[in-house]
Amino acid sequence: VRTVLETSMAGRAARQGQVRYEVVDIRDFSVDKHRTVDDTAYGGGAGMIMMAPPVVEAVEACRGREDATVILTSPQGETFDEDLTLELLADLEEKRELILVCGHYKGIDERARELVVTRELSVGDYVLSGGELPALVVTDAIVRRLEGVLHNEESAANDSFTARRDGGLDCEWFTKPPVYRGLEVPEVLLSGHHAKIEAWRNERAAGRTRQRRPDLVPDERDGDEPAGD
Ligand SMILES: C[S@@+](CC[C@H](N)C(=O)[O-])C[C@H]1O[C@@H](n2cnc3c(N)ncnc32)[C@H](O)[C@@H]1O
Incomplete structure (x- = not known):
């Protein structure tokens, strides 16, 4: 311990x-x-x-x-x-x-x-x-949630289950190299267009939540029909 x-x-x-x-x-x-x-x-x-x-x-x-x-x-x-x-x-x-x-x-x-x-x-x-x-x-x-413990608190703000993710899952993340064993980093992430990148990440996070943890989708939590794709 x-x-x-x-x-x-x-x-x-x-x-x-x-x-x-x-x-x-x-x-x-x-x-x-x-x-x-x-x-x-x-x-x-x-x-x-x-x-x-x-x-x-x-x-x-x-x-x-x-x-x-x-x-x-x-x-x-x-x-x-x-x-x-x-x-x-x-x-x-x-x-x-x-x-x-x-x-x-x-x-x-x-x-x-x-x-x-x-x-x-x-x-x-x-x-x-x-x-x-x-x-x-x-x-x-x-x-790790005490102020000043993480090097970059912003990185925890959009982790899975946070309010920023509506209680759902985080999106997928990539780092260098841009191509590894034939697998490419999604083009939008290399675009430098911050608004588009943010929108893409939010969409991916919501999609992952729907797919992997439908129980965390707000509509489903409320007992309503799941949100469509
Ligand atoms: C073998 S467990 C006792 C299980 C207990 N007889 C029961 O069935 O509820 C021994 C100790 O491990 C800890 N422990 C085991 N599983 C745990 C869990 N899922 N969450 C939290 N503590 C756990 C608890 O402190 C517990 O007293």
Whole structure:
């Protein structure tokens, strides 16, 4: 986790002093010499459960304010998306802290969730072994949107799912060389005509959205007929 937080945009944000990451080992809050944080499930069944005391106490130890948002990574949470990214970005900017709890094994004792978790986020309908990767996904998505983190913020403004793309997908992009293995860059992109290029990109983005993610086309989201080509 620490290594990932030191690289790319997450690392850049920290080096620029815009964020500070604190990685807390829940085992430090275990009360036995083996640093145990899990036990068998009441009622039986396969799989271990993370005990409530170390989870709750780890959160309380790093929580700077009572009303801090404490996110439990869980396949049962709200699915993380662009809207949630912006909501949590605003939350981070306002409260100056955001806590992500990483589960393991079968998950955490339900009482820990009740006592300290304020919301649950999923990164998709599949099950991972632990919450570290989801926590890093959420962190990266939020931190890269902090002002001054990206080299060129304009480049993120028209990424997939942004308001500029009407919540749809981005268009395709090309760089040098102009011809590679017989494949040419679309002529309009070499024209230098900015208005035409912009119109072409918007059209391609809308077309891709219709083709690949019809669920993101505004008319379809509203339950109406899809927009024609
Ligand atoms: C093996 S999973 C537990 C799955 C849980 N028993 C269930 O079926 O809902 C262990 C941990 O990985 C994390 N995790 C797994 N899949 C995830 C997902 N899709 N989104 C977010 N976190 C996930 C959570 O922190 C979870 O507590």
